[in-house]
Amino acid sequence: MSSDTRTVAYGEEEGEFYYHRIHRTKPFERNNHYHGTYEIYYLVSGERHYFIKEKLYSIRAGDLILINKFDVHKTSGQGDPEHERIVINFSDSFLGKGHPLLASGLLGMFSQDTPLLRLTIPEQDTVLQILNKMADEITERSDSYEYMLRVLLMELLIKTHRLIRSASLPAPASMNPLHQKITDVVKHIHAHHAEKITLQQLSETFFISPFYLSRIFKEITGFTIINYLNLTRIREAQRLLTDTDLKIVDIAEAIGFESLTHFDRTFKKIMKMTASKYRKFNSIS
Structure with a gap:
């Protein structure tokens, strides 16, 4: 070129x-x-x-x-x-x-x-x-x-x-306290996505007002907290649909959705297909 x-x-x-x-x-x-x-x-x-x-x-x-x-x-x-x-x-x-x-x-x-x-x-x-x-x-x-x-x-x-064996591997950028706070929130969501997580709970856990937390989370990550939580759950659902034979209703419950209807609606919105169709196209069996 x-x-x-x-x-x-x-x-x-x-x-x-x-x-x-x-x-x-x-x-x-x-x-x-x-x-x-x-x-x-x-x-x-x-x-x-x-x-x-x-x-x-x-x-x-x-x-x-x-x-x-x-x-x-x-x-x-x-x-x-x-x-x-x-x-x-x-x-x-x-x-x-x-x-x-x-x-x-x-x-x-x-x-x-x-x-x-x-x-x-x-x-x-x-x-x-x-x-x-x-x-x-x-x-x-x-x-x-x-x-x-x-x-x-x-x-x-x-x-x-x-x-990879010879190249330098720089550490992540030194983050300001605000970025570090959001990084900690994201890690918490990854670790506890199967549990009930609310904005109020995160606010109390990380000592930051709900309004401010909601605003800076969206500003730094590009997602609302609920959208990021749902995305994290759906990514885990993809893994379970592909690698296990668990029933879809059991997967929905295991990743933190309170109803199969909510799971179905969220999965289709993010993946542009139903969970059953995703499993059909991606199952290892």
Whole structure:
């Protein structure tokens, strides 16, 4: 790919393969979101904040981020809004489960404790070279370019997996007390999502007024507290629907919903399908 910074876009974020490169000069903030695909985020230039699950990271040019399926994340500005980034999303099916090129355990790196890799200049060159080749394939659309994208993605995954052993793993950004308070609230929700959680209870637990807690939680995470709680519960429901044969009514109760009707309505709103349909498409049996 040439040295210009034109936008390159291919596929859909929730599809089998998605590639998007863009250079922005104006402030941009993506609301907290998640998807059922793996994500690779590479910052070509500039600086950004990245909120992933319950931690805030300060990222700079040359940093590589690995985001697992269904991990909530949000990117926001840090200083000068100008930045350029490349995002890749891909599904399990894109490489093919059991594919001879898919090394055993390779995708496990997306679930490591620290999603941020701080690459050296030579490592940045290696990664960017592959990402640029992908952009060229997408732009030129030569014969069998879709297969070449699979080959290039596999090369990127293998080289990234090797880099994990040598790359610097920066700690999460030093958070101000307000960010730390919300991080603690998020951790509490993750740990106690199966229990009854109310705004008043969180207010008393973390010594902050309900109104202020509600406002700053939405400001920092992009979610209302109830929406984040429901999202956390539905993510656990996805796991139970896929990995167990528990009845749906029992899953609803186990993750904290007081009625099957409320669970059904919430699951369909978030997942755009019913729980039974999700199980049918994703069950391991």
